[in-house]
Amino acid sequence: MTPASCGGNARGSSWSSGNPADASGAFRPAPRALTKVVKPFFQNAKLIQMAKPEHSKHTSPNHIRSFERNRKALWMAIGITGSVMILEVAGGLLSNSLALLSDAGHMLADVMSLLLSLMALRLTMRPPSLTKTFGLYRTEILAALINGTTLILIALYILYEAYQRFGAPEAVESRTMLLIATIGLAANGAAALAMKRTSKESLNIRGAYLHILGDALSSLGVIAGGLIIHFTSWYVVDSIISAGICLVILRGAFMLVKDSVNILLEAVPKDVDLEEVQRALKSIAGVKDLHHVHLWTITSGIHALSAHVLVGDIQMSRTGQILQEINQLLLKRFGVPHTTIQFECENCQEGFSCNMDREE
Numbered sequence: 434m435t436p437a438s439c440g441g442n443a444r445g446s447s448w449s450s451g452n453p454a455d456a457s458g459a460f461r462p463a464p465r466a467l468t469k470v471v472k473p474f475f476q477n478a479k480l481i482q483m484a485k486p487e488h489s490k491h492t493s494p495n496h497i498r499s500f501e502r503n504r505k506a507l508w509m510a511i512g513i514t515g516s517v518m519i520l521e522v523a524g525g526l527l528s529n530s531l532a533l534l535s536d537a538g539h540m541l542a543d544v545m546s547l548l549l550s551l552m553a554l555r556l557t558m559r560p561p562s563l564t565k566t567f568g569l570y571r572t573e574i575l576a577a578l579i580n581g582t583t584l585i586l587i588a589l590y591i592l593y594e595a596y597q598r599f600g601a602p603e604a605v606e607s608r609t610m611l612l613i614a615t616i617g618l619a620a621n622g623a624a625a626l627a628m629k630r631t632s633k634e635s636l637n638i639r640g641a642y643l644h645i646l647g648d649a650l651s652s653l654g655v656i657a658g659g660l661i662i663h664f665t666s667w668y669v670v671d672s673i674i675s676a677g678i679c680l681v682i683l684r685g686a687f688m689l690v691k692d693s694v695n696i697l698l699e700a701v702p703k704d705v706d707l708e709e710v711q712r713a714l715k716s717i718a719g720v721k722d723l724h725h726v727h728l729w730t731i732t733s734g735i736h737a738l739s740a741h742v743l744v745g746d747i748q749m750s751r752t753g754q755i756l757q758e759i760n761q762l763l764l765k766r767f768g769v770p771h772t773t774i775q776f777e778c779e780n781c782q783e784g785f786s787c788n789m790d791r792e793e
Contacts, residue, residue, distance in 0.1 A: 502630075507551045510624040510645060515544050517620040524613030528606035531595055532658050533613055535675035536651045538587045539682055540617075543644040545580045549573060553732075570732035574696045581689035588679040588686065595672040595679070605671050607663035614659055618652035621645055651678050692733075699729035702736050705767050710738070713762055719744055719755045728769070737771035738763060744776050752776050 518540035525533035553573040561568040628642045658674040661667060692703075701707050707728055714723055722743040730736050742759070744752060756774055763769040 503554055504551065506628045506630075507547055507554065509627045511544060511547045511551070513620045513624040513627075514540055514547065514645065514648065517617045518544060521613055521617055524609055528609035528613070529603055530605045530610040530655075530659075530671055531591065531598060531675040532655045532671045532678065533610055535591050535595075535678040535682075536614070536617065536648075536655050538584075538591055539651050539678055540648055541587070542580070542584050542682060542685070543648050545583070546644050549576050549580060552576060567731050570735060571697075573732050574693050577689055578693035578697070581686045581693060584682055584686035585690070588682040591675060592679045595676045598672040599669060602668035602672065605662055605668050607659045610671075611656060611659035611663065614652050614655035618649055618656065621649040621652055625649065647681070651681070654678065696730045696732070699727075701728050702730045705736065705769070710763070710767055710769075713766060714740075714742070714759060717755060717758050717762065719747065719751060720759075721745065725775075731771070735771070736767075736769045737773075738769050739773040739775075741775045741777050744778065746778055 518537050521533050521537035521540065525531070525537060553570075556569045556572060559568055625642065625645045628645060654674050654677065658670050661670045695703070705728060707726070710728065711723055711726065714720055720742055723740050724743070725741040726738070727740070728736065728738045742755070744755065755776075759774060760772055763772055
């Protein structure tokens with residue numbers, strides 16, 4: 434059986450499915466034995482590298498039913514949270530409670546987060562196209578970046594207002610504050626119950642569910658502040674609670690912006706150790722070295738990797754086996770479903786990572 438050639442000094446071997454040329458440059462039919470080796474190799478490589486596990490669920494009846502459940506739960510949560518947010522804005526203005534306005538800002542964050550989750554849910558149903566080969570997953574990241582930036586600006590403004598009130602506390606209508614906060618707590622509880630079942634089916638919905646629980650805790654804080662104001666008339670507690678809620682919003686918003694920017698910059702996913710990936714791949718029999726390794730995130734929870742893999746002067750059928758082992762290891766151990774692997778026979782002098790220069 435004919436072994437796979439390294440291609441002389443060429444750093445990257447490019448396996449061709451066409452007919453090989455002889456020494457005179459004339460093309461001749463490929464030997465039957467080589468065809469039996471090459472054809473399965475290309476079929477396996479295509480299936481392994483191009484198959485996308487998520488795509489198979491587009492036509493799955495179970496996935497469609499799950500999609501409908503998640504969509505209904507999200508719309509219910511958006512309706513409830515949005516209504517309470519408007520109520521808290523009105524109540525905050527009527528009662529002069531900055532804590533209520535801060536909680537309304539927190540709910541605005543959650544409405545935007547829920548809309549983002551709904552958009553991401555719908556985008557997962559759309560397959561890639563010839564012009565958008567990764568689909569529209571990055572739309573979720575762009576929306577998250579806008580979401581986080583807007584939240585930072587809102588929280589900073591409320592913090593400024595709270596600072597102004599520390600020196601000169603303003604009277605707050607505690608009964609209105611308590612009434613609106615109690616309604617908010619009940620609504621958040623209803624939204625959480627509506628999403629409890631579906632939160633176990635999807636990480637996307639799980640994140641939105643946790644946001645709703647955070648709203649419930651904020652409402653409890655506002656209720657506690659309203660009780661303190663009602664019995665002690667200590668109005669400065671309204672500014673203290675609003676500042677505390679804003680700090681919670683700022684922490685989440687900064688993390689959201691940071692994660693979004695890292696994904697847009699195609700940084701290594703924070704939940705994957707690139708050095709550990711390198712060691713694991715080198716432990717596969719037949720893999721001598723790696724270089725030009727790139728690991729990035731397409732969208733939250735979907736990672737991709739490309740690499741040049743150095744192997745010996747081996748048969749093509751053997752590289753097909755190595756490719757399958759690489760893909761299985763990356764998927765099962767590191768959660769990387771998308772890979773692009775190039776096999777080479779000559780070591781690269783640039784090291785594990787590569788320098789990308791523009792051609793002049």
